[in-house]
Amino acid sequence: MDGLVMFSGQGNVSLKKLKKLVESPEGQSFIEDSKFNKVFSDYLKCAITNNLNNVSYEIIATFVSNEITWRKIKKNYSISNFTAYSAGIFNILSASQVIPLNDILNFLVERIKLFELYQGNxxxxxxxxxxxxxxxxxxxxxxxxxxxxxxxxxxxxxxxxxxxxxxxxxxxxxxxxxxxxxxxxxTGLSVPYHTAFLNHLISDYRMIVDKLFEKYDSEKAENYNIIFEENIFIKCEINRQLTKPINWNVISKKIIYKNYIDILDTSPNNQLKNLITKSDNHSNILTINGSEEIWKSR
Missing domain, CATH: 3.30.70.250 (Malonyl-CoA ACP transacylase, ACP-binding)
Structure with a gap:
């Protein structure tokens, strides 16, 4: 069995780390690939220069960090299995190439606009x-x-x-x-993701998710395995996660049961790795590696 990549969620990427990532060869490759999406590129420039509000920064920084780390990972590992913690789910779409990158970037921009309208405290x-x-x-x-x-x-x-x-x-x-x-x-996150506090956004959110999946490539999707707490279509999981909680504990146990050769954590300081090892009394059945070297190279 080949490797698994765990894409991290929001609230983990400092401005210093984001700048370092963007300056890397893989970061420059991403900048080149995303430059045709002017709105997203402008958001990224603002993020790097610390001119974004917290909500927008976290959305941009999380996706960009995961994407650049993925570009590092795939040079050295055979990967056909993915999971994600919270907003890391959008990087699964990019890594599996089931949706064009530009469409994902457009969606992230619309997601930012939607959550910037949130008026709760x-x-x-x-x-x-x-x-x-x-x-x-x-x-x-x-x-x-x-x-x-x-x-x-x-x-x-x-x-x-x-x-x-x-x-x-x-x-x-x-x-x-x-x-x-x-x-x-x-956590530093001022939007109550994955809770009923966002119920009033369901209709608008589903509209932008529908648009995101207009060019979904089901044939490419067959080449990959995705681990969620329930075995459902990724579009359904994206919609579900807006207002429903995530049970990472269940996902961790599924990962442990699969006994992957390599499990790679894209989060700074291996937060997801730590959550898995803490939930497993026999963590020696896992070989969790890769991200240590990746983060050292940043």
């Missing part, structure tokens, strides 16, 4: 609990609270939640009052 917070029992209690509280929603389940003890900034202190007090031992940390 919810943000995404990482939660880490002491143990499984504390995690179950925390999730139970969330399930009975309209002010908080689970966005991502990273492991049995951790994940990402969405809540309003105004409600943050009250929620922390509730956890303390219930004796739940946990840590909450803001």
């Amino acid at each position: 919810q943000g995404l917070y990482i939660y880490i609990t002491k143990d499984n029992e504390n995690a179950k209690k925390l999730r139970s509280i969330i399930n009975n609270n309209k002010e908080v929603e689970i966005a991502i389940i990273n492991s049995d003890k951790s994940g990402v939640i969405a809540l309003s900034n105004d409600y943050f202190d009250k929620f922390k007090f509730t956890l303390k009052e219930k004796g739940i031992k946990s840590v909450l940390k803001f």
